[in-house]
Amino acid sequence: MDHRRYMSLLKLDEAELRARMSACELGPEDLERLQRLRPFAEKHTAEVVNAFYELLLSHPQMRKFFPDEATVRRVKRTQSDYFLGLFEGRVDLAYVEDRLRVGAMHERIGLAPKWYLAAYRKYLDLLHTLLYAEYPPAEARAFFGSIKKIVFFDMAIAIDTYIAANLETIQRHQVALRELSTPVIRVHDRVLLLPLVGAIDSVRAHQIMDTVLVRVVEEKAKCIILDIAGVAVVDTKVADNLVKTTASVRLLGAQTILTGISAQVARTIVQLGVDISIMHTRSRLQEGIELALEMVGKTIAPKNGASEGARP
Amino acid sequence: MTGVIPILRMGDVLLTTVHVELRDAIAEAFQTDVLSAIEKSRATGLIIDISGLDMVDSYVARILAETGRMARLMGTEAVLCGMRPEVSATLVRMGFPMGTVQTALDLDEGLALLRSKNGLTRIE
Helix, strand or coil, X not given: CCHHHHHHHCCCCHXXXXXXXXXXXXXXXXHHHHHHCHHHHHHHHHHHHHHHHHHHHCCHHXXXXXXXXXXXXXXXXXXXXXXXXXXXXXXXXXXXXXXXXXXXXXXXXXXXXXXXXXHHHHHHHHHHHHHHHHCCHHHHHHHHHHHHHHHXXXXXXXXXXXXXXXXXXXXXXXXXXXXXXCCCEEEECXXXXXXXXXXXXXXXXXXXXXXXXXXXXXCCCCEEEEEEEEECCCCHHHHHHHHHHHHHHHHHCCEEEEECCCHHHHHHHHHHCCCCCCCEECCCHHHHHHHHHHHCCCCCCCCCCCCHHHCC | CCCCCCEEEECCEEEEECCCCCXXXXXXXXXXXXXXXXXXXXXXXXXXXXXXXXXXXXXXXXXXXXHHHXXXXXXXXXXXXXXXXXXXXXXXXXCCCCCCCEEECCHHHHHHHHHHCCCXXXXX
């Protein structure tokens, strides 16, 4: 997915950027310090990046992301740019977009946040050692403080990108699932069937009702059979939704037949005290179809010569 | 306001198509018109076609259901036909299932229902 999508998903505008910066206490003096560290960073880029990949490549789980030498060379170059980016002394929307791109790319190749965080710890460790070796302790501490701020700022963005990407995937699946969950079938002229399977939550109930009503009008249906044999749990809510759907279908001038009612479900409905008297009910789908055909003035009859006993 | 919604006679059936929002004076005039048409024509059936309405609020729904009940008191079977899916969904979700008024998918169905009289769409 485009990293620009993530920008809008995370609602990253100027205000959000400022909020994130102040949450990490990342201020102008930090940016100025980071900029001053630029020559130091340039000097040690190769060293840091190499040590960093040594850690990553020592893990079998990680190595599959870097199958060959060419890939390693390429990601090392990207990593160098990324590393030097920390010392630009500039944090604006363009910077965030750049960071988002990295996060989005990691998400796409399936690199889990645990590796990302482990890699960052390595970064901090390496820089800590190098800074204290090069600067007097007080100065090194100040520099390291600023680095920590921008690193945590980056990490927050990367983690949010992972979460946003996962949420997107879940939402996409939900939409697909909803479309698959109300297959209204035309059984015969003006007779529809909706086999319901699985759990019915309020969103799905809403969807069922809308689909049923539209299809009834489209097909000029006289009746629609709702088969609930595959519905795991029929509770007050589900029953109430079925009654509501029936009432709406009736307003259109059609009727509902409820079938697939097991003994357990019948007991539950009665014990819950749900009034489903406005629906026609039959225990099995076969009986429901027979009733529906009767409503449209048809019957299922044995062929000439065939014995009645042939029917189960 | 009478005559805003025309009422046609086809044999012993009265046919009316509601195409404007039934607001206050219009609603009242509509009921009066329908009832006096029933009185004059001695029709046995009344069809109210609402396929032109893409929004029916609880007030309009009440007027329509009431008109149906009034007609039945006068010995005329009333059928509401052509309700749109989104209208029916909204009415039921608002908790206004319109009582016992008879309904049909469209005009054809409405006429067939009146003809058969004990049609299956009637739900007590």
